Structures are given as structure tokens and as C-alpha cells.
Amino acid sequence: MAEQTSRGEIFVVDDDPAVRDTLSMVLKAAGYEVICFADGAALLSVARNRTPAAILLDVHIPGKSGLDILKELHGEDYPAPIFMISGQGDISMAVGAIKSGALDFIEKPFRGSEIVGRLDEAIGAYARRQAESVSPKFSSLHFPGREPLTRREREVLEQFASGASNKEAGRTLGISPRTIEDHRANIMKKLGARNAADLIRIVMTAAQRAS
Numbered sequence: 001m002a003e004q005t006s007r008g009e010i011f012v013v014d015d016d017p018a019v020r021d022t023l024s025m026v027l028k029a030a031g032y033e034v035i036c037f038a039d040g041a042a043l044l045s046v047a048r049n050r051t052p053a054a055i056l057l058d059v060h061i062p063g064k065s066g067l068d069i070l071k072e073l074h075g076e077d078y079p080a081p082i083f084m085i086s087g088q089g090d091i092s093m094a095v096g097a098i099k100s101g102a103l104d105f106i107e108k109p110f111r112g113s114e115i116v117g118r119l120d121e122a123i124g125a126y127a128r129r130q131a132e133s134v135s136p137k138f139s140s141l142h143f144p145g146r147e148p149l150t151r152r153e154r155e156v157l158e159q160f161a162s163g164a165s166n167k168e169a170g171r172t173l174g175i176s177p178r179t180i181e182d183h184r185a186n187i188m189k190k191l192g193a194r195n196a197a198d199l200i201r202i203v204m205t206a207a208q209r210a211s
Contacts, residue, residue, distance in 0.1 A: 007031040008053030010119065013043045013069070014085065015061050019108075023056065026112035027119075038062070040069035051079050053123050056106070056115075059086040059093055067097055075101020076150055081122045081174065085110075095182050101152075104179050118176070125174025141206045147190045156183040160196075161203050 159169035193199035
């Protein structure tokens, strides 16, 4: 059989051997190389010196939790998208993961095709964003007296201010629409916006101050 060109490495962190085997099989079939880890310490020793195309990190792993590992990797600044894997009852924890820099979260049980689709979209969007970055106009906006926005929140705000729907913004940023909603709610809370129109007014005022 002719060798398939690798689409990059995916790091999978899960203490359940069945989940690791399933993800490994599905991702290899999609053309990715897969390196599996049973705990966060094993991931950290490799991920600090070697950058994969993406990381799939379970919230519940032995030793340090997935959230602790995410923080140690400085999620938002890590040079590859990080997906948290969580059970359906862990939504509040998953939202916390997004705030700590995870790109998105994937709920168990999941379908193999869904994982591949989400990864393909996220890796492609991440590469585009690295090339384009947030426009200077948005990265320089200041909101005096307000909690600063993270880089990803600025990316979501830029999409929202340009009129993109949650679905369109999600497609551009490689994030699920529900996670876009979480970011948007957090942005509105930080900036003290009462509704969508109020948020646009706040952004326009900040843009006028910056110009």
C-alpha cells in the first residue's frame, strides 16, 4: 500500500484505553499521525518541546486534571488548537476550559466522523488566523475600566462586529456555534453590554477613541 502523506500529529490524552484506541484508529484513517498519552504529565514532557497539529485533552485524567494541564500549556498562547473532551455533565467545566484557552470542547459520546470534521475545520482555521492575526484595529481597542478581553474574545468580537452570525463566526474561527455564544456572553459581561446593539455601540465608541 502506498504511504499516505501525514496531515500532522494529533496528541490524544485520555486515561481510557478504549477511547485512545478509537480516536487513534479514526484519526489515522483520516491521515493524521496519533500519539496517545494516559495522563497529563506524559503529555507535558512532550508538548513543551514538540508542537502537534492539535491536542485532544480529556478533562478527567489521573493526577493533574485536564484543566490544570491546559493552564500549564498556556492554552491560548500554545501554538496549536487544544480541544477538551468532556462528559455531558461537565458543561460548566468545559466553559471554564474555554476561558482558560481551549479552542473548543467535544462531548462524549462522540462520533469519529464528528471528531475528524471538527479537527479539520479547527486546524485549517487556526492556520488562517495565524497568517492573518486579529486586525490591528481590533487588537488595539481599549475599553477603560473593563476587564481586558483575551485574544480569542477579540477574534470573536471582530467577527460579531462585522455582522457574522454565530455559525459564520464559528466556521471562520474553527469553533462550534455554541462556544461562540459562550465567548459572546463573556464579552458582553466584561464590557457591560446589555444586548447586541449595546455591544456594537461600545465597540464603535472604542474605535472612535482609537482613531
